[in-house]
Amino acid sequence: MQRRHFLNRLPLLASIPLVYRSGISKEVNALEGIVDRMDHLDPEDEEYWLIVREAYDIPTDRIDFNNAGIGTPCLQVSNAFIEESKTLTQLPSKRNNQLRKIMLTCHEVLAELTQSPTNQIAMCRNATEALATAIFGIPLKAGDEVVVGRYDYPNIFYAWKQREKRDGIILKYADFGPSPKNPEVIAKAYLKHITKRTRAIQITDLINYNGCRVPTRDIISQLPPHVRYRIVDAAQSFANTIDHISEFGASHVGVSLHKWLGSPLGTGLLYVHEDFIRETWPLYASIPDNDGMIGKFEHLGTLNPAVYPGILAAIAFHQKISLKRKSKRLMHLGDYCVDQMKSVPNISIHSPRHNQLKSNLILFSHKHLTDSEVHSKLWKDQHIHVTTSEWFGVAGVRISPNIFTSMRDIESLGLALKNL
Numbered sequence: 001m002q003r004r005h006f007l008n009r010l011p012l013l014a015s016i017p018l019v020y021r022s023g024i025s026k027e028v029n030a031l032e033g034i035v036d037r038m039d040h041l042d043p044e045d046e047e048y049w050l051i052v053r054e055a056y057d058i059p060t061d062r063i064d065f066n067n068a069g070i071g072t073p074c075l076q077v078s079n080a081f082i083e084e085s086k087t088l089t090q091l092p093s094k095r096n097n098q099l100r101k102i103m104l105t106c107h108e109v110l111a112e113l114t115q116s117p118t119n120q121i122a123m124c125r126n127a128t129e130a131l132a133t134a135i136f137g138i139p140l141k142a143g144d145e146v147v148v149g150r151y152d153y154p155n156i157f158y159a160w161k162q163r164e165k166r167d168g169i170i171l172k173y174a175d176f177g178p179s180p181k182n183p184e185v186i187a188k189a190y191l192k193h194i195t196k197r198t199r200a201i202q203i204t205d206l207i208n209y210n211g212c213r214v215p216t217r218d219i220i221s222q223l224p225p226h227v228r229y230r231i232v233d234a235a236q237s238f239a240n241t242i243d244h245i246s247e248f249g250a251s252h253v254g255v256s257l258h259k260w261l262g263s264p265l266g267t268g269l270l271y272v273h274e275d276f277i278r279e280t281w282p283l284y285a286s287i288p289d290n291d292g293m294i295g296k297f298e299h300l301g302t303l304n305p306a307v308y309p310g311i312l313a314a315i316a317f318h319q320k321i322s323l324k325r326k327s328k329r330l331m332h333l334g335d336y337c338v339d340q341m342k343s344v345p346n347i348s349i350h351s352p353r354h355n356q357l358k359s360n361l362i363l364f365s366h367k368h369l370t371d372s373e374v375h376s377k378l379w380k381d382q383h384i385h386v387t388t389s390e391w392f393g394v395a396g397v398r399i400s401p402n403i404f405t406s407m408r409d410i411e412s413l414g415l416a417l418k419n420l
């Protein structure tokens with residue numbers, strides 16, 4: 001009875017082929033009993049999260065605090081990928097054809113996870129590719145205005161700059177500073193640039209530099225109809241704060257699967273609402289029959305199909321924990337990092353702390369050391385891996401814990417910062 005109840009909460013697992021479900025490692029299967037017993041969503045239940053950690057191959061001699069850079073796949077994902085990479089060395093072209101079926105399953109499972117129809121999602125290699133398809137693919141002419149964020153990711157920021165140079169579009173920048181006080185400040189920063197000539201807007205849902213969450217749905221819901229293209233960069237928010245990307249109300253959404261979902265490297269997703277597929281040019285030309293079909297965005301040449309079983313395994317694992325539980329845990333870890341840092345003299349935190357804006361990505365700096373000195377000292381002295389950021393006044397050291405990060409890891413970081 002309890003088991004049936006559990007499976008009801010995991011409809012996606014049922015749609016994943018048995019071969020990949022039964023391959024779910026014993027560590028991951030061990031979670032099932034625990035998840036069953038946990039009706040409450042307790043982000044502070046360290047015992048449960050230490051079992052989650054067992055599902056990963058985490059080295060004991062170093063601590064990764066740059067999970068927003070590249071996500072760590074769990075053992076189930078890396079095993080599925082490695083196994084498939086081996087199988088692919090025998091009769092690669094035949095196996096590649098067989099893997100098309102798995103790819104179709106990936107589509108179905110991703111469609112369910114994102115609550116998007118299968119005919120509106122295309123698989124690609126990363127969020128950059130997904131968003132470049134949208135940015136270079138929508139029809140814009142000289143003089144059309146586009147509102148973008150000052151803190152958009154560089155690949156995306158410069159893709160728009162290239163379009164500005166080539167096509168004479170006019171870019172307007174929403175600038176809400178490194179540490180906005182509340183969601184209204186951010187919404188205003190975008191909406192104040194909307195004029196009669198605005199044709200497109202692009203919003204980064206979770207900003208990589210300082211971890212600021214943007215009220216994307218709220219902004220999109222206030223746009224007048226002539227702002228036809230509403231592009232969302234959900235590279236950092238997918239599988240961290242949101243799964244249902246179709247709920248943004250966007251025309252196009254770009255997603256990384258290799259960050260918070262923990263899929264193999266080089267996996268991403270492009271969502272295009274059905275009303276926009278025909279008018280969006282693919283980056284790589286496709287056959288004319290495909291004009292109105294989402295598949296035209298997947299004509300990228302030969303890809304590495306060993307990633308597909310890994311994607312299925314990553315989704316199964318993500319669903320097993322559930323977005324709700326994962327988001328709460330990540331937020332709890334982010335808060336704990338801030339608590340630890342607050343007690344360290346000479347450290348200033350730059351990430352927003354408003355409840356609706358904060359996330360598990362935290363930016364800070366040291367009064368007497370440069371960001372790169374903090375970065376290299378943490379690694380040299382303690383083998384703690386962090387990253388640094390500098391972009392239009394948002395500068396500092398960024399940390400981003402993952403669900404396998406323990407409270408002890410964070411305490412070690414706190415201690416290392418005190419000893420700097």
Ligand SMILES: Cc1ncc(COP(=O)(O)O)c(C=O)c1O
Binds near residue numbers: 126
């Ligand atoms: C906000 C944001 N957008 C886009 C990207 C690019 O993602 P990908 O590496 O999947 O192309 C990143 C990567 O860190 C990011 O943080």
